[in-house]
Amino acid sequence: GAVVSQHPSWVICKSGTSVKIECRSLDFQATTMFWYRQFPKQSLMLMATSNEGSKATYEQGVEKDKFLINHASLTLSTLTVTSAHPEDSSFYICSAREGGLAADTQYFGPGTRLTVL
Amino acid sequence: AQKVTQAQTEISVVEKEDVTLDCVYETRDTTYYLFWYKQPPSGELVFLIRRNSFDEQNEISGRYSWNFQKSTSSFNFTITASQVVDSAVYFCALSEKTGRRALTFGSGTRLQVQP
Numbered sequence: 270g271a272v273v274s275q276h277p278s279w280v281i282c283k284s285g286t287s288v289k290i291e292c293r294s295l296d297f298q299a300t301t302m303f304w305y306r307q308f309p310k311q312s313l314m315l316m317a318t319s320n321e322g323s324k325a326t327y328e329q330g331v332e333k334d335k336f337l338i339n340h341a342s343l344t345l346s347t348l349t350v351t352s353a354h355p356e357d358s359s360f361y362i363c364s365a366r367e368g369g370l371a372a373d374t375q376y377f378g379p380g381t382r383l384t385v386l
Numbered sequence: 387a388q389k390v391t392q393a394q395t396e397i398s399v400v401e402k403e404d405v406t407l408d409c410v411y412e413t414r415d416t417t418y419y420l421f422w423y424k425q426p427p428s429g430e431l432v433f434l435i436r437r438n439s440f441d442e443q444n445e446i447s448g449r450y451s452w453n454f455q456k457s458t459s460s461f462n463f464t465i466t467a468s469q470v471v472d473s474a475v476y477f478c479a480l481s482e483k484t485g486r487r488a489l490t491f492g493s494g495t496r497l498q499v500q501p
Contacts, residue, residue, distance in 0.1 A: 271433075303488060312477065312491045313431075326486065360429060366487070373419050373487055377431035 272296050273365050275378035282353055283386055290348045290381045292363030298343035299365035303375060304336075307360040319346045353385040388413045390480050392492035399468050400500050407463045407495045409478030415439075420454065420461045421479040421489065431477070437461060439483075468499045 272295040282288050292302055300321050305313040317338050318326040325338035335357075337349040346365075350357050360382050364375040389412040399405045411420065422434040435445065437454050445452045449466045465472055478492040 301486070310496075312493045313489075315488055318486050318488060362429075362431065364431075364489075373481065373483065374421070374433060374436050375481075375489055376433060377423070379428070379430040382429075 271367050271374075271376040273363065273376050273378040275363055275381050277381060278379060279382040279384075281384045281386065284354050285352055288350045288353055288383060290350075290361055290363075290383075292346045292348070292365070292378050294344045294365040294367075294376075297365070297367045299346075299367065300343060301366045302340060302346040303364045303366075304338060304346075304348050305362045305364065307362060307380075309360075313362060316348075350383065353383070355385045358383055358385045388415075388418075388480050388482070388490040390478050390490055390492035392476075392478055392495050394495045395493070396496040396498070398498040398500065401470060402467050403499075404464060404466050405468050405497065405499075407465075407476050407478075407497065409461045409463065409492060411459050411461065411478070411480045413480060413482075415482050417483045419481045419483060419487075421481070422452065422461075422463050423477045423479065424474045425477065425494070426474040434463075465497075468497075470499050470501050473497060473499045 274293045276291045302319040304316045307313045316331045319338045319340040321340045327333045340346040360380050362380040364377045391410045418439045420437045424432045451464045453462045475494045475496045477494045479489040481487045481489050
């Protein structure tokens with residue numbers, strides 16, 4: 270149980286295009302999902318908290334117009350990197366928090382490696 | 387503000403050696419959770435353990451064990467008889483028990499187990 274998927278697993282795009290990354294909780298409902306960014310050989314930095322049916326909460330320094338987050342259902346959150354530039358190249362990882370007794374444990378997706386040319 | 391420190395950037399051991407990964411945390415919360423995650427080269431974070439702040443019992447799961455000491459704000463992770471498959475980056479993390487319950491990660495410790 271507690272499986273989180275991400276799609277795509279990797280994407281290469283041209284500068285100026287937009288890229289959408291999907292995060293799905295496959296076998297549980299997640300009222301809260303999180304989006305992280307990880308640079309090579311560094312730790313995970315929280316970008317935003319995504320709550321189903323409401324606006325995402327962004328961390329300080331994260332541009333909300335640049336990184337659009339939509340949490341349309343209890344099993345799906347999307348991150349759209351708008352007008353991507355090379356500096357947006359990174360490893361993006363989502364996590365979902367399961368309900369019930371394990372409500373405070375985040376399970377992570379496999380990540381999406383974004384390369385902007 | 388919460389902070390997690392993993393002072394060991396990289397550790398290299400030979401297979402079958404025991405290894406301990408250190409984690410020290412700071413928080414003003416009286417109740418909180420501590421976690422360990424493993425990130426193998428594939429990149430996916432694998433959940434290993436969650437510990438509640440009021441539960442200081444040590445835990446053992448196979449070759450893995452965890453030592454939580456509230457007095458020193460430490461939550462160390464020991465791998466006994468390490469194996470090559472244990473090679474990965476290990477992250478210690480802390481979360482509040484209320485509100486967003488977002489994770490604050492340490493910088494990670496890269497463990498290399500040589501055959």
